[in-house]
Amino acid sequence: MSAITPPPLDDPLSAIRHDVAGRLLARRPGFSLPQPFYNDGRLFALDMETIFEKEWLFAGMTCEIPAKGNYLTLDVGDNPIIIVRGGEGAIHAFHNVCRHRGSRLCTQERGKVAKLVCHYHQWTYELDGRLLFAGSDLGVDFDFAEFGLRPISVRNAGGFLFICLAETPPEIEGFLASLSRYVAPHDLENTKVAVTSTIVEQANWKLVVENNRECYHCNGAHPELLNSLQEFDDTDDPRATDAYKTLVARKQADWNTLGAPWQLQRFGRQNRLTRTPLLEGRVSMTMDGSQGCRRLLGELSDPDMGSLRILHLPNSWNHVMGDHAVVFRVMPLGPQQTVVTTKWLVHKDAVEGVDYDPAALRRVWDVTNEQDRRLAEENQRGINSKAYSPGPYSPTYEFGVIDFIDWYCERLQESLVHDSPSLQ
Numbered sequence: 459m460s461a462i463t464p465p466p467l468d469d470p471l472s473a474i475r476h477d478v479a480g481r482l483l484a485r486r487p488g489f490s491l492p493q494p495f496y497n498d499g500r501l502f503a504l505d506m507e508t509i510f511e512k513e514w515l516f517a518g519m520t521c522e523i524p525a526k527g528n529y530l531t532l533d534v535g536d537n538p539i540i541i542v543r544g545g546e547g548a549i550h551a552f553h554n555v556c557r558h559r560g561s562r563l564c565t566q567e568r569g570k571v572a573k574l575v576c577h578y579h580q581w582t583y584e585l586d587g588r589l590l591f592a593g594s595d596l597g598v599d600f601d602f603a604e605f606g607l608r609p610i611s612v613r614n615a616g617g618f619l620f621i622c623l624a625e626t627p628p629e630i631e632g633f634l635a636s637l638s639r640y641v642a643p644h645d646l647e648n649t650k651v652a653v654t655s656t657i658v659e660q661a662n663w664k665l666v667v668e669n670n671r672e673c674y675h676c677n678g679a680h681p682e683l684l685n686s687l688q689e690f691d692d693t694d695d696p697r698a699t700d701a702y703k704t705l706v707a708r709k710q711a712d713w714n715t716l717g718a719p720w721q722l723q724r725f726g727r728q729n730r731l732t733r734t735p736l737l738e739g740r741v742s743m744t745m746d747g748s749q750g751c752r753r754l755l756g757e758l759s760d761p762d763m764g765s766l767r768i769l770h771l772p773n774s775w776n777h778v779m780g781d782h783a784v785v786f787r788v789m790p791l792g793p794q795q796t797v798v799t800t801k802w803l804v805h806k807d808a809v810e811g812v813d814y815d816p817a818a819l820r821r822v823w824d825v826t827n828e829q830d831r832r833l834a835e836e837n838q839r840g841i842n843s844k845a846y847s848p849g850p851y852s853p854t855y856e857f858g859v860i861d862f863i864d865w866y867c868e869r870l871q872e873s874l875v876h877d878s879p880s881l882q
């Protein structure tokens with residue numbers, strides 16, 4: 459009997475690939491993107507394929523899976539993923555898809571198990587993904603080794619877990635090595651999640667990220683955040699004042715003494731690390747700028763560590779302070795829908811009600827997230843109008859947005875050329 463190779467299905471995205479390639483060529487640099495980039499369903503599918511299924515993504519924290527058998531799950535578009543702690547501290551990531559008939563395997567957001575057991579017909583997998591048990595009548599030829607869980611790439615850097623769904627993930631080691639060094643004094647591996655917030659924003663994921671990449675809107679929108687956060691990104695911010703630069707120099711000298719890295723480091727446009735001071739006299743992003751947790755992170759003795767800001771495109775920004783850290787994960791749900799998950803981390807031995815009050819700890823970023831949600835949603839509604847056309851980003855106030863959009867367009871362009879050489 460000769461093998462029959464089925465013809466490939468037509469590429470459903472072929473028309474949009476050609477359309478987007480043309481739009482990228484015609485793009486006005488320094489301007490917001492044309493409407494379909496923010497609201498079209500096929501362009502959203504292309505974003506998922508070329509960005510979210512190819513790039514490294516921030517997934518969660520190691521402190522969420524502290525012991526053997528602890529797992530967490532998340533969805534990258536249509537792809538359910540599981541990250542699990544195996545033996546000897548190993549961390550594994552798999553497609554959360556049973557190899558029997560494809561059911562989603564783990565249905566909870568997190569949990570602890572001895573083995574990974576599919577709830578449908580109880581196929582059972584070891585924590586490292588090997589299939590151990592598969593019913594009784596699959597025949598003597600059934601090869602268990604063929605039906606292990608499909609692994610995906612996962613890396614831990616100082617407690618931050620990154621995953622990549624690509625067969626051959628892009629290089630990220632340089633950034634991860636620096637990230638580990640910068641967060642080391644805060645020992646985020648030995649923290650716990652004090653509070654989690656999940657908000658669904660009716661806006662394209664790029665509008666959510668664009669909004670985060672500038673503080674042009676901070677004065678008008680974020681009075682609570684501006685009670686502790688400096689609106690300048692760093693001393694290379696074109697608006698940085700002399701008073702700010704003097705404060706930065708003083709704080710950097712303190713951090714040198716404490717051995718806490720602060721130097722601005724960029725890894726292309728995708729990743730950025732910098733430790734910057736909060737407003738003078740403020741030590742934490744709380745309503746009055748005082749400590750939100752009495753127990754400091756790691757072995758820190760000084761609460762005033764500023765904010766270690768960690769940017770990872772396409773889906774994360776973070777503030778790591780002396781007393782707590784706030785980590786943010788962005789995941790697209792649809793062309794005009796995005797989920798933003800925020801987690802507040804404190805020392806694992808900090809006692810709720812004694813060292814910290816969760817309601818007080820979360821307040822500033824809860825109100826800030828809500829303010830940003832409204833901004834992103836109103837941005838989306840205006841962009842959906844037939845009156846919308848791309849407008850200019852300010853190089854002085856919106857350089858971070860320019861960087862993000864340039865990075866996105868480059869990634870899209872490279873991916874289009876790679877996947878369809880005729881589009882070169």
Ligand code: 3BY
Pocket residue numbers: 669670671672673676687775776
């Ligand atoms: O602090 C942040 O995460 C960013 C930086 C500027 C605006 N936004 C609030």
Ligand code: FES
Pocket residue numbers: 556557558559560561576577578579580581
């Ligand atoms: Fe998982 Fe059947 S689909 S055991």
Ligand code: FE
Pocket residue numbers: 669670675676679680830
């Ligand atoms: Fe904001």
